[in-house]
Amino acid sequence: MTAVKEEPPRALLAGASRRWVRLLPWGVAFVLCVSLLPTTIHVLSVDYGLNGGIASALAIAQTAPLLLAVVRPLQAWYVIFAADVAGALALLAVDIGQHVWPFPPMEIVGYVGLCLALGLREPRRTLLLVWLATAGANVGLGFVAPNGTSAQNALLTILSGVALLLGGALRERYEAQRRLAEQETISEAERGRRTLLEERARIARELHDVVAHHMSVITVQADTAAYRLDGLPPDVREEFTSIAATARESLGEMRRLLGVLRNEDTHGELAPQPGLARIGQLVEATVRAGVPVEFTPYDADVPEAVGLSAYRIVQEALANVVRHAPGAPTRVSVSESEAEGGARLTVLVVNGPPPQPPAAPLEEGGTGHGLVGMRERVRLVGGTLDVGPLPDGGFRVAAQLPLARKDFM
Structure with a gap:
């Protein structure tokens, strides 16, 4: 001893x-x-x-x-x-x-x-x-x-x-x-950890919906292949049957996982997840809130996980403008760019200083969920995020999300 x-x-x-x-x-x-x-x-x-x-x-x-x-x-x-x-x-x-x-x-x-x-x-x-x-x-x-x-x-x-x-x-x-x-100090660390875990759970639920859609498509295609394609050999029919069974089993496992992540109060999240096509609606709602926004859309198809991440990033960035810089001129752009690792979707939200400082903040002490959520979404799809104030008093949010599926699946 x-x-x-x-x-x-x-x-x-x-x-x-x-x-x-x-x-x-x-x-x-x-x-x-x-x-x-x-x-x-x-x-x-x-x-x-x-x-x-x-x-x-x-x-x-x-x-x-x-x-x-x-x-x-x-x-x-x-x-x-x-x-x-x-x-x-x-x-x-x-x-x-x-x-x-x-x-x-x-x-x-x-x-x-x-x-x-x-x-x-x-x-x-x-x-x-x-x-x-x-x-x-x-x-x-x-x-x-x-x-x-x-x-x-x-x-x-x-x-x-x-x-x-x-x-x-x-x-x-x-x-x-x-x-x-x-x-x-312990409470602040625990609050940050809880925020991160909540955001990860929310992202996991949304990604489940994206992947579940693809798994359902695979199941349907494998089940109907024998009726859509004439003259399939028996071993090919058996292979399609095995693929359909495996896809259904995987989909069942994912749904059981979703049951753990969701609770009785989250029925609203069963709706289809938004993507690039709905960023215009965000911009219109922000304009109605009194913030002039210049929007440059991007209409090409992107992976659903990337579109969902881009939508959430723009959503949080515009919410921050309304909360902290009401009336500030804002520019939102979504575009595709080529980088060393392949094509990337660039999401940019830049606002200037507000016309006049608000008499009182719209929110007392932010929760810090916004930036945590942005970083976690970008990390999960393998992208990069750059946020920070500008010299003129504005703020900039720039995210680059890889469009190559292998980068984040």
Whole structure:
């Protein structure tokens, strides 16, 4: 059994996006350590009259772990808490006069800073235990307090509680924001994936209708060949019968697949799928919506899958013009061109900027289905798609779809 290697602890605020925020805990710890160490030695040895060696040892134990608190605040608290209590007991052996006891001001400053670091790292249960230990130490030291100093015992308890509460609140707020950002990222990725899957399912249903038509034609031709062609040899008749049976079986499998893809609410999709011949109707509807459109049609026969893809691309492009650039002059053209891989159908939809910016968008926040659907359709037939804004403020959609059947079947 292999042991799991423990990852080294991260510094406080190490996940911040800005560099100065990541360096802030180290800077604060360094300033506190550098300023409090000589101050503590001077106050304990000169003002309180503690032995110089003991004062130096206590000062180092009370301040040096502040640097460790940036990475391991709880371990630093163990050292500093013990050193502060030991320092308070050590001061009972000297005459402190009117000075503060049990914790001088510089010890309080260091301890409050340590409690803030604890709040930024440790869970609520640990913070509560730390505060109870601090309060318990203050109560215990109160029983041995010199005359006139008992009123100072509650100061560290109050300030440490405030620092722990503040640090814990900041940590929990940061964690909530981080989880929210992660959830939004996951939701956006899931939304994009769902959009793609929905579009693929829709395309699969439409392609099924196209292929099913051809399979039905094959079945009919194979079944009627014996009646349409005289003098067929028996082996040829048997071959046609086998072709018809295979075609019917394949058609049945495709219909079963369609039953999985479709549901009860999609009866409208049982109608024949549109093609190039119906692009003119799209243009007329767009003109009635107030968008001037110049249309260059293409009347030649193309594979049904290509015609369907061209129709859907023009449909989505014109819908985007109506939504985002109402009234913008638009040009739609469908033409055939020769390319290195063979003949291609070029679909081009270009709109200029709208005559005047709309007072309010027709849709708040698009779903993103349009471009996803365009790209998926073009990909399935082996074509290319180029979309993007124009320098004058318009938009261009250009798709090239291969006309050779072998490119996409």
